Structure formats: structure tokens, C-alpha cells
Amino acid sequence: MTQPEIELAAIVSDLFAENCFVANQKGSSEAIVVDPGFNHERIIAYLENKNLTPIALLNTHGHADHIGGNAAIKQKWSECPLIIGAGDAIKLTDPVQNLSRSHGADIVSPAADRLVKEGETISAAGFELEVYETPGHSSGHVIFLLKDHAPWIVFGGDVLFQGGVGRFDFPDGDEQQLFESIRSKLYVLPDETIVLPGHGGATSIGDEKRSNPYVRG
Numbered sequence: 001m002t003q004p005e006i007e008l009a010a011i012v013s014d015l016f017a018e019n020c021f022v023a024n025q026k027g028s029s030e031a032i033v034v035d036p037g038f039n040h041e042r043i044i045a046y047l048e049n050k051n052l053t054p055i056a057l058l059n060t061h062g063h064a065d066h067i068g069g070n071a072a073i074k075q076k077w078s079e080c081p082l083i084i085g086a087g088d089a090i091k092l093t094d095p096v097q098n099l100s101r102s103h104g105a106d107i108v109s110p111a112a113d114r115l116v117k118e119g120e121t122i123s124a125a126g127f128e129l130e131v132y133e134t135p136g137h138s139s140g141h142v143i144f145l146l147k148d149h150a151p152w153i154v155f156g157g158d159v160l161f162q163g164g165v166g167r168f169d170f171p172d173g174d175e176q177q178l179f180e181s182i183r184s185k186l187y188v189l190p191d192e193t194i195v196l197p198g199h200g201g202a203t204s205i206g207d208e209k210r211s212n213p214y215v216r217g
Contacts, residue, residue, distance in 0.1 A: 004126065006149050010196070011046055018065040021155060022046060023127070023146075030055045031123035033080075033169055034144065034155045035198060036069030043069055044076060053077065057123035059084040060157025061141040062091025062109075063170075064100035070109035075160040081113035082120060085133065087140020089115050099170065108146035118144065132185045134159045135196060138176025143185065151192040151204075156170075160186055160195055162203040165214045183216045 004210050005026040010019045016054040019036035024030060031052040047054060049143050059067055070082060070092070084092065100107035113157040116122065118133040122144065129144040137158040144155040159164035160182050168175040186195070191206025209217025 005071055006146065006153075007050075008037055008153075008196075009043050009046055011039070013039045013065065013068070015039075016065040019196070019198055019200075020069065021105055021196055022052070023125070024050075026127045029053055032056045032058060032127060032129075033073060034058045034123050034196075035060055035066040035157065036073055037065045038068040040072040044072065052082045055114030056080065056122060057082045057114075058122070058129075058144055058155065059088070059092075060143060060155065060198065061085070061138040062088035062098050063138060063158070064095075064098045064103070064107045066157065067092060067098065067109045071175050074110045079127055080112060082113045083116055084112045085131070085140045085142035086115040086117050087133070087135070088138055088142075089140070091140075092140070097171075118142075129155075134181035134185050136174050136176075136181045138170065139172040139174075143167075143182075145148075145189070151194055152190065152193045154189070154193060154205075155187065156186070156195045156197050158198040160203075160208055160212070160215075161197045161199060162201050162208075163212060164200070165212070166198075183217075189217045 009022045021034040040068045085186040095101040095106035120131045122129040146153040
């Protein structure tokens, strides 16, 4: 059976250089949107220019730079379900917990349409995404693993970066939890697995196991 070809775009916000990812199967008009941050007009323009309709809006966690575009996308595509890990759902509507108030602006999102936990699967736009709970950067952080593609792809949020790791000095962050999430959820994946992080460039599990200065495999 021929593997579907994936079209993938990273749309980077000016503020905090946060990565929003849009993925669709080539030839399909359905897409998933992961972590729409600020500059939501760029995300919407990309979707419209490609004639794509978002079928699922996924948040790896609830910090403001990853949810800032939720409201605009839900306003335009109201039937698109907003999905987030159960442990971070409160951050969507609480500007203190999503850290926006500490930066001088109250940013909120519509409430989630679906809360997910470890072991669940999200079926959308022809993709099957497995949910893994990865606390440490935030208490309810999750990652989404796509096995429909070779190599596998992880939409990783702020857990593991190219040569770095997510911050753990926020109110519900935890250094040991973060490192354990990386070792037990990410470093057990095949070395060729691609990690698409919330900030910075893409990397692979193998590269980070060999050279990440914070957490070695």
C-alpha cells in the first residue's frame, strides 16, 4: 500500500518565535493545525491559499504563545474541534495560568471541545495521532505522534528542542518530570523519528540522544 504524501508547513510567530504546524495529506483539502500562536492571520492566509479546511485544532499545552491563534481559527471554522491534554485545559481560559497576564496582556482561548489523555488516538484529516502525556514544561503537556509517515513525526511542543529542552521554571513546571518525559516518552522512539518542536528547527530522536547537552540517551 502506498504511503500518503504529507504536506507540512511551519508558520512562525514574531513574538517568542513559536512554531505553528499545519499538516495535510497531499491532494486532500482537510488539515490539522497544531499550536496556533500569535500572527494568526498568517495561519489563516496559508489555509485559505492552499484551500485547506482545518479538521482538528491541537494544542500541546496551554501557554499563551501556543494558544494565541485559537480564537481566530475557531471564529472562522467554528466546527473545527479544539483538542488539548486534560491537565492543561484550564490554561485556555485563565490568563494567569497561561502566563499571558505576566507579559501584560490577557490572552484567552475558547474552551476545549475534547480533552485527551495518555493512550488516546486522534483521527483527523486522514491522520492517526497517538497522545502521550509529557509533563515538565507544563503539568498537562502532551505530544502527538504520527506514525502514518516514515520516519515517524512528533509534534512535540516545548519538551525537546534541537540541542535544548523546554523551560521548567514556570509555576507548574518540574525539571525532573521534564527529563523523565524525554527519556520515557521520546527517547524510546526510533532514532530516525522527526521531532517538530514548538520553537526552533526540526531535529531527530537519534541526534538528541547523541548530542543534547541536557538529556543524553
